[in-house]
Amino acid sequence: MIELDDVGYSYGGGELLSHVSVRLAPGSFHFLTGPSGAGKTTLLKLCYGALTPTSGVVRAFDGDLRGLDRGQTALLRRRMGVVHQDCRFLDHLPLADNIALPLIVSGRDMAQESANLKELMGWVGLTARADARPPELSGGERQRAALARAVILSPDVVLADEPTGNVDWEMSMRLLTLLVELNKMGKTVLIASHDLGLIRAAKSQVQARVLRISNRQLQLAGADL
Known part of the structure; x- marks a missing residue:
């Protein structure tokens, strides 16, 4: 699905990532850990083409991301669901419409998709907030909405x-269950997280690899997690 081959990334004159090689196989489940500022968000951005590596190659679905034009990049990103930390929404639209935006952009029949939208909003506990505008939402509600929007098209990856960074433990487990179910359907999942409790819970449900960024490089974390 996604492969980083000897990738390096420099920012502001300093090297943030160095000699990173990893393959996210179809249907695999990975966690990405490391201290704040280690480069977790940067690595995710490299995976979906928001950043271009300083060295090395990033491939997605067997294609080199450097060779894609704007249209090809747009089609590629429809196959990837991305949950950002900053949770960007259109403030003038109700929450349900914000979550449904990928369906609208991709030309899906909204009448046929309405049941799926309602079910997904129920999964993330936002049914009662369907008509709320984004500025009215709490940080946790925005985070749940971001996850719902990311998976609404049932992406391959x-x-x-940090999808559970602003939610309580019960909701974290609910969101983890959704991600595990997507993985069991064959989706590739990569989660950047500081939460060791979440990682341990996931490892009891699914075969998850834990990757750690340390000293600018990517390592396979030990079995103690």
Whole structure:
């Protein structure tokens, strides 16, 4: 699905990532850990083409991301669901419409998709907030909405940057269950997270690899997690 081959990335004159090689195979489940500022968000951005590596090659679905034009990049990103930390929404639209935006952009029949939208909003506990505008939402509600929007098209790959950072434990487990179910359907999942409790919970449900960024490089974390 996604492969980084000897990738390096420099920012502001300093090297943030160096000699990173990893393959996210179809149907695999990965966690990405490391201290703040280690480069977790940067690595995710490299995976979906928001950043271009300083060295090395990033491939997605067997294609080199450097060779894609704007149209090809747009089509590629429809196959990737990305949960950003900053949770950007259109403030003038109700929450349900914000979550449904990928369906609208891709030309889906909204009448046929309405049941799926309602079910997904129920999964993330936002049914009662369907008509709320984004400025009215709490941080946790925005985070749940971001995850719902990222998976609404049932993408082949889900890349999530701290998807449970602003929610309580019960909701974290609910969101984890959704991601695990997507993985069991064959989706590739990569989650950047500081939460060791979440990682341990996931490892009891799914075969998850844990990757750690340390000293600018990517390592396979030990079995103690």
